[in-house]
Amino acid sequence: MIKTMFYTFFRTKHQEENANNDQILPQEIDIRPITPCPWDIIKTLSPLEVGYRGRLQLPMVYIQATILRHIPDLMSKTHMKIGHFALKVKDLDTNTVHTVSFWKVIQEDNFSTRETWIKEFVKRRSLEPGMVVGMYWDFNVTMLCFSVLEMKGVDE
Template identity: 35%
Template sequence: MVEIRADPPHLLEIFPWEIKKVLTNRDVGFFGGLELSQEQVYYHIFKYWDEKMASLVIHRGGHVPIVMRDLDTNTEHELFFKKWTSDENYVIHTYWKREFVARRGLKEGMLIGMYWNISSSCFCFSVLNNSHVSHR
């Protein structure tokens, strides 16, 4: 006898994509930076950072240098992370457009994944789906 399941087992993901994001026009536009919500930042980034570094971004409006490792191309890029002054969101900027949008051909609607790598203190990045995904 063979059991046929209506819901097949799911394979475990190799990387812990704590942040999955469908790219918006703001993320890939002319003045774009990769925008992250307050929830994404608090639950998936600041929990790994020391208090001094998080405080610099939250309370002082500082730009914190970060490294973003592109796992698809095995390259590392130096960018900056800050809190938008106009709302509660955060942004990865300065060279985002050149190093990711232009270099990787990122477009609105693509699905990306990211996580903070605690052992190397950097963001890990990948394009999870390069076809356009509908906004939900």
């Protein structure tokens, strides 16, 4: 916690009327840094997402609002009803970058990833049902960032 001295230069009318000296006294206040939650997507992994044929789904609204809006080449591909594109995903816990393929299917309102998700994240990181993961789009490096936020639900 950061502490600083804050000097009050203006007094209330009541303070002015009752003041017996002209001394300005410092007050100690707490200043807490504002740390916004960077995680746009927080998911508790289900058995269907980490199973042998599991797949991770990201909402279409999120993909359009972040990723597709800033990568024009992908926007034209996804105007088709069936689309496929690859994204770089940075694992913040291990500081590694992986390429993950996403698919858009006609019947679904999501983008899904299967083989690359299982290989690059589930098996490598030993992800299990009940773990909480977070993801956000980093505009500075134009890649999706991933991290395991909670290990709850994991059998020890």
